[in-house]
Amino acid sequence: MSVSVLITSEFEFSPSLEAEWLKALPPERQRRIRAWPERRDRQRSLLASRLLLESLRRLGHAPAALATLRHPPRSRPTLDLPLQFSLAHCAGRIACAVSTGGTVGIDVEAMGALVAPDFPLYLTPAERAWAGRSARRFYSIWTRKEAVAKAAGTAGLPALPAVDTTPGARRAAFAGRLWRTAPIALGRGWIGHVALADLQAPLTVEHLPEAALLPA
Secondary structure, three states, X not given: OOEEEEEEEOOOOOHHHHHHHHHOOOHHHHHHHHHOOOHHHHHHHHHHHHHHXXXXXXXXXXXXXXXXXXXXXXXXXXXXXXXXXXXXXXXXXXXXXEEOOOOEEEEEEEOOOOOHHHOOOOOOHHHHHHHOOOHHHHHHHHHHHHHHHHHOOOOOHHHHHHOEEEEEOOEEEEOOEEEEEEEEOOOOOEEEEEEEOOOOOOEEEEEEOHHHOOOO
């Protein structure tokens, strides 16, 4: 088993390329993305799908596999392949994690001014005490929680209070089990974590330039 994470910086691309990349997705996913009014949202989602496609290519899967992508409500997205994956994006960064064994989740956030006291319902007393009024510590906790919830297939705010990041360094407890949480380097101004069901799986992280995702 191995887990790989691909990351790229957000960039804009042409409407014609947007239409081309949409065609690689299932019809229902195409319909949903086209309905989003913000071009930025559409393009971030498509960039995430491009990272997923690149991950599949590296594992020897055909590009047509992307056409089996499904987004079940209140659950992790799936493919008709023997692997698990998770996608995340925020202002400036897009990320994709793929696991050939156990489940995986990933979350990335652009650093802002939010602090732990702003979210008492979602952080445990121990988490709030550790974070204090440090924005960096708050976003570190938040991305760990989000990544674990996504790995467990219960993404969404209601799950976050039950994700406890205090059991130990790079471990979190949720749904009756321990999860490995590893930070991913995104550059100054961003924070992200990947969560793994397998506590010992090899993990690789690679940053891809814009040129690696554009047509030759």
